[in-house]
Amino acid sequence: xxxxxxxLMPLVYDELRRIAAGYISRERPGQTLQAxxxxxxxxxxxxxxxxRPFANRTHFLAIxxxxxxxxxxxxxxxxxxxxxxxxxxxxxxxxGLVSAEGPTVDILALDEALTRLAxxxxxxxxIVELRYFGGLTVEETAEAVGSSPATVKRxxxxxxxxxxxxxxxxxxxxxxxxx
Amino acid sequence: MKREQWERxxxxxxxxxxxxxxxxxxWLLREAGGDEMLAREAAALLHAHETAGAFLENPVTMHPAxxxxxxxxxxxxxxxxxxxxxxxxxxxxxxxxxARDVRLGRxxxxxxxxxxxxxxxxxxxxxRREARAAATVSHPAVATVYALEEIDGxxxxxxxxxxxxxxxxxxxxxxxxxRRALSIAADIARALCAAHEAxxxxxxxxPENVLITVTGSVKVVDFGIAHAESVNTRLTRPGExxxxxxxxxxxxxxxxxxxxxxxIYALGVVLTEMLTGQHPLAAGRRAMPVPASEIAWRxxxxxxxxxxxxxxxxxxxxxxxxxxxxxxxxxxxxxxxSRWWWEFHQAIVAFVYAVMVWPTWIARGVIGGQEGNAVFVxxxxxxxxxxxxxxxxxxxxxxxxAELGWARAxxxxxxxxxxxxxxxxxxxxxxxxxxxxxxxAVLEIAVGIxxxxxxxxxxxxxxxxxxxxxxxx
Numbered sequence: 001x002x003x004x005x006x007x008l009m010p011l012v013y014d015e016l017r018r019i020a021a022g023y024i025s026r027e028r029p030g031q032t033l034q035a036x037x038x039x040x041x042x043x044x045x046x047x048x049x050x051x052r053p054f055a056n057r058t059h060f061l062a063i064x065x066x067x068x069x070x071x072x073x074x075x076x077x078x079x080x081x082x083x084x085x086x087x088x089x090x091x092x093x094x095x096g097l098v099s100a101e102g103p104t105v106d107i108l109a110l111d112e113a114l115t116r117l118a119x120x121x122x123x124x125x126x127i128v129e130l131r132y133f134g135g136l137t138v139e140e141t142a143e144a145v146g147s148s149p150a151t152v153k154r155x156x157x158x159x160x161x162x163x164x165x166x167x168x169x170x171x172x173x174x175x176x177x178x179x
Numbered sequence: 180m181k182r183e184q185w186e187r188x189x190x191x192x193x194x195x196x197x198x199x200x201x202x203x204x205x206w207l208l209r210e211a212g213g214d215e216m217l218a219r220e221a222a223a224l225l226h227a228h229e230t231a232g233a234f235l236e237n238p239v240t241m242h243p244a245x246x247x248x249x250x251x252x253x254x255x256x257x258x259x260x261x262x263x264x265x266x267x268x269x270x271x272x273x274x275x276x277x278a279r280d281v282r283l284g285r286x287x288x289x290x291x292x293x294x295x296x297x298x299x300x301x302x303x304x305x306x307r308r309e310a311r312a313a314a315t316v317s318h319p320a321v322a323t324v325y326a327l328e329e330i331d332g333x334x335x336x337x338x339x340x341x342x343x344x345x346x347x348x349x350x351x352x353x354x355x356x357x358r359r360a361l362s363i364a365a366d367i368a369r370a371l372c373a374a375h376e377a378x379x380x381x382x383x384x385x386p387e388n389v390l391i392t393v394t395g396s397v398k399v400v401d402f403g404i405a406h407a408e409s410v411n412t413r414l415t416r417p418g419e420x421x422x423x424x425x426x427x428x429x430x431x432x433x434x435x436x437x438x439x440x441x442x443i444y445a446l447g448v449v450l451t452e453m454l455t456g457q458h459p460l461a462a463g464r465r466a467m468p469v470p471a472s473e474i475a476w477r478x479x480x481x482x483x484x485x486x487x488x489x490x491x492x493x494x495x496x497x498x499x500x501x502x503x504x505x506x507x508x509x510x511x512x513x514x515x516x517s518r519w520w521w522e523f524h525q526a527i528v529a530f531v532y533a534v535m536v537w538p539t540w541i542a543r544g545v546i547g548g549q550e551g552n553a554v555f556v557x558x559x560x561x562x563x564x565x566x567x568x569x570x571x572x573x574x575x576x577x578x579x580x581a582e583l584g585w586a587r588a589x590x591x592x593x594x595x596x597x598x599x600x601x602x603x604x605x606x607x608x609x610x611x612x613x614x615x616x617x618x619x620a621v622l623e624i625a626v627g628i629x630x631x632x633x634x635x636x637x638x639x640x641x642x643x644x645x646x647x648x649x650x651x652x
Contacts, residue, residue: 020246035238038246071246072239078333105235120185128235135238158192160235161228168227 008054013067015042036135039064058136058144062126065134069111072133076107106167113166117159124159127152184217191221196228259330261289261337277340280325286340287325288400291333303329310336313402318373320366322390322400341400343392350386350452358501360453361471363389365497366397367446371490374402375439382437384445385426386452425458429481440483443493447478447486471500473588518583521641522576525569528633532562532569532601535626538619542608545616554608561601568594595634602631 019041020033043060054060110132118125123145130136130144138156142149180188191210195203203225211218257263261278267288278289292306310327317323323339346363349355355363367389374381381388381402390398424432428444431437451459454471459479474496480486487493536559543555568590575586605627613620 016246020243033243033246034240038241068239068246072241075246105239107239120180121189132235132239154193154196157196157228158189158224160231161192161224164231164234165223165227 008063009067011046012042012060012063013071015046016064016067016071019045034135035065035068035133039068039134058140061134061136061140062130062144065130065136068133069114069129072107073111076111080108109167110163113163116166117162120162121155121159123147124155124162127155128159128163131156187214187217188221188224191217192224192228195221195225200229258289258335259328261287261328261330261335263289278337280337287337288322288340289328290336290338290401292336303334306334312377312379316374316377316379316402318370320370320397320399321373321402322398324402338400339398341390341392341398343390343398345387346389346391346449346453347386349391350456354456355453357454357471360450361497361501363391363397363453364446364450364474365494365501367399367449368490368494368497370397370399371439371442371446372494374399375442375490380437380439381442381445382431383423383426384442384449385423386449389449428479428483430483438483439490440486440488443478443486443490444480444483446490446493447475450475450478474500518576522573524633524638524641525573525576528630529566529569529573531626531630532565535601535605535623536562538622539605539608542612542616542619542623545612545619546608550611554604554611557600557604558608561597561604564593565597565601568597598630598634602627602634605630 016038019038039061042064043057046054046060047057054063114125114128117128126145127141130141131138136144138149138152141156142152145152147155191207194210195207198206204222207221207225208218211221258278260280260282262281264277264279264286267275267277276289276291278287279285280287307327310324313324314326322341325337325339328335328337354360367384371381371384379402381399383401384399388399388401390400392398426445426448428441431441431444448459450471451457454475459475474493477496478486478493487496539555539558543551545551546554572583572587572590575583579586605623609620609622609624609627612623
């Protein structure tokens, strides 16, 4: 990994936003994006620029995954706040989607659980971040964390199980009780 | 959980996964030794693993708007003290809702600005300042800015809610009737006057930002917001200008220092679009009614010093035209074939004027003295002026048809003067030599009368053919 992700975050963050804004102006209502598509497009664009601040592709992907997590969490918070006072409702990002990808995930609960996991096992938390928010494959993730695909698979399996448990047993806050 | 406990849990979990599914639990109990807590924890994890299904297996999906920082429509939702009613529109830069301010019970247009990255206090302060400046502008043709709201870290601009449609829609249906176009332009100029006097420059004036209300009045929206948006989002790359390129003068396009004269340029573009349906720089665009074209022309000069220097000056010019019933008559339709006779006319007249200098030179000798010289000088001066002007018009018609209306309006007074002088001088010369040189006298008088009648009768006919005169009044 390497050189200060903090200074590169705004760059990636803005690029992701710019691309997403482009999708909106092309306007396909109800359309959703998978993180993978967005992150890869951002990479292609930034890699084409003259001054390439990234050591390599995985370096970029790691920063992009972190950016995505922040953006989506911020968004989910804003939306939850906006709905406060209305009918009690669980806030999920995939809301309203007929999802072919399984049940929807509560981003805020996931974020909170992921933060707790990071305290126990930083590498597992990072693997989840890369795979779920960045859309990285097992191989790409292995490269990003500097380990083998086999190890990543094991770590991923445990992290996933731990998160599922953590999110199921997490105490719900008052607003979300009804769901 | 302690570090070593977590490591043991990891070993147990991974080891169990290597066992056949039905013997995993026995394996766990055996391997955990006496640590019942740890065994239970591992078993729970194992259970979660077996029942996780597709949990997190697919990367997160999202609406692009979530990433762009633009809200999804959420009717009925509350944003601070605003109750969202419905979405009015959206673009790459933001989304606009119709909302109700529950504190004051009034309807507002609520525009979401994309989030400021991080906690840039300076940037927020600057946005607040710009919103405050925009809020000081009060004019019937300006959509009033009420407030810059910060709700849960997101910025919104609340402004007057306007029931109406954007001017863009009307332009798309074809050129507007001249008087109406000038009157809308005058309203925009009034809005600009009020804003500029308050020190607010629009910077993104375009037909999308001009609304025609249900009662037919004009409202300019988004004063001072274009700038705020771009500063806020940083969606513009370095070197990219703020605004909409088609409505931006050169100094704004290159990102140089700009002032309220950028709005005057944009107004010139909007006026041209209203009258012709086309951008002033569009190839082969139709010509415009002459006086309006002159006003637009001055607005869109590249050098800001060549434009009207203030919105008040533009407004004065527009009002003058609106009060002039003759002013809007000529509507040039610029097809090369319709201009052929008119161009031919110009060429022939220029030729005849040039040729007539020679017989007048002979007449000068016959008349002699002061009078002879005076008559000759008058014909020569008139011929030079008329030939220059007519060749200029001919050339403009051939190569810059879009500017013809403007060029003709400018030249018309001089053409009239030179024709009158030419015809008069020829007739005078003819009369003076009628005793000694009857043949030459007839020629001079005939051409003089022909020139006068050509100007009075033939030219209007060819002009009518070239520039279809419509009665749009």
